[in-house]
Amino acid sequence: MATTMAKALNTALADALAADDRVVVFGEDVGQLGGVFRITDGLQARFGEDRCFDTPLAEAGIVGFAVGLAMSGLRPVVEMQFDAFAYPAFEQIASHVAKLRNRTRGALSVPIVIRVPYAGGIGGVEHHCDSSEAYYAHTPGLKVVTPATVEDAYSLLREAIDDPDPVVFMEPKKLYFASADASLPARTEPFGRAVVRRPGRDATLVAYGPAVPVALEAAEAAREEGWDLEVVDVRTIVPFDDATITASVRRTGRCVVIQEAPGFAGVGAEIAARVQERCFHALHAPVLRVAGLDIPYPAPMLEHTHLPGVDRVLDAVARLQWDDQPDPRWAAQGSAA
């Protein structure tokens, strides 16, 4: 049956609320309105104001409140309205949510899910389109998850709510209302497992969240060029699945990592480094990255220049030394130096 990621997330929240009395859902506008993206639509009416409620407009407060609720034995699921509006909560997330288990040698755990609608491609004005996953992935103690399919949206969110550790659940905004055939409730692969979305022999495209559909489209387009590309969906940035990605790249010998976030010091840089460390002798070409530009997220009329699209991915694939020639881009710089 055709459904959307937004509906899958909504169903996952409803099913979690029904399955476990300890689950509470709160944030800004999540009650009567059902959230600005309607992810919590109908939950307050169905489960009552005690279990799905609006809070004061204060993100540090929302996450800090969740810490206290978790200490009392509840399972809070909070919504940050937009990526960049989660920044006020960063101290609570980095200093408390991520560390409480470790600080107390396991005596206290705070199984909180922090839902963050993230990334761009929706024509949003500034501060509404940041890809903030690297901040969280760089913080030990957090799990960082980002679905790219409707079924994963349901399954990963249910698993996040049941997980004993805090999870930052990154929802790609531009995929919210894309429709796909899915039967809910779905259970897909668990945390820590990347998934091959499209098998291929010639090169591996590694992507997550909003970049996965781009990778799949690029792989389809690459058939015309005669390349058979494999697409791996990372799904859970933390915990990270080295095994699946390494196995794929060892098979194909070539790898392009795709992310929407600015490339410098990003998750894609980490993935490229890990692939290079593990697959060096299987590689026929350097691991390349296709990422957002290293700029503040641009205004809506300019965002398409920033976003890594199919053409940029295919350009990178073309540079994977198919004829055993060095990449001309780096070769030119090498001779100049």
Add this chain to the structure above:
Amino acid sequence: MTTTPQAVRRASPRTRRAATPPDPARPLLPDAEPVRLLDKSGTPLPARTDYPEPPVEVLRELYRRMVLGRRFDTQATALTKQGRLAVYPSSRGQEACQVGAVLAVRDSDWVFPTYRESMALVARGIDPVEVLTLLRGDWHCGYDPTEVRTAPQCTPLATQCVHAAGLAHGEAYQGRDTVALAFIGDGATSEGDFHEGINFAAVFKAPVVYFVQNNRYAISVPLSRQTAAPSLAYKGVGYGVPSEQVDGNDPVAVLAVLTRAVAHARAGNGPFLVEAHTYRMEPHTNADDATRYRDGAEVDAWRDRDPIARLETYLRARGVLDDAAVAEVAEQAEAYAADLRTRMNDQPSVDPLSLFDHVYAQPTPQLIEQREQVRAELAAARDEEGDA
């Protein structure tokens, strides 16, 4: 109910006049002067019906724990000088606040301390070695917070204020009558999380007592740089939270005010804010030089308001404390310090491999790899030692 003509006549002059509506902020405001039940020499002031004096046996216990608390504090400072603690933020001079606050709550309540509340935690009955684990440096939090209903001592300022609101709301939601007591200092009231915490607690009517120890300095920065408010207790009114200020060196008043605040919260009336005016007799920590920002005369003036001497004078005058009892408490304090000294002189054992145990409930594959790497490094180091 029928309205008699007399009642109408009585009411009419008032209804004709443009009546001033009652000021809704008025009941939330603190007294203009800090509540005080003993003067600075320990002589009782006129009793107050709004803050009844705690029972005498509770005051004797307050005295005992304050003496033990100060001895603990002195010992911790000495251990720091001997290199046994990495750092120690003393609360000497704040004994009435540290001990009075924890005596006002039950064991089943939750306490949210800052790094300066070591004395409060030992007064709550937590093992002093576990309290000092953070400062000794063998782990971050030495006690099990769920067992002693006490959050880890909080170093990121004011962040615990929001946790207290959440914990209190969660407990009430689950039908328990737990109160959360959140400690905070004067400087941290400038942090956003103080305001977000008290606002969340007020909106959700969460049973929290916010207890501000205004000891006049945030490291070196004086109160005048934190606020232009008449007193920190006035910060409650903006959030709809009733507030009080108290002489923080008057142990009887601190306990009386906090007892009322806790009762207010437990009865389902929402949070309460208390500001205690006190003074940090020691530098911020052993690493600080307080002579750079405050003069000795100021410190001496506060020495005259010593909370322990004040309570002792009062209890002796009431005939419920004598030389023998004072000596007995002093002896207990010495024994407590001696035991702490002995135990702190044992070098704690630390296990590098335990670094990976509690990052997540189950270590990630990457952490397992890193643990194996460290295990190999340790084995290699042991082999080298063996060869040498």
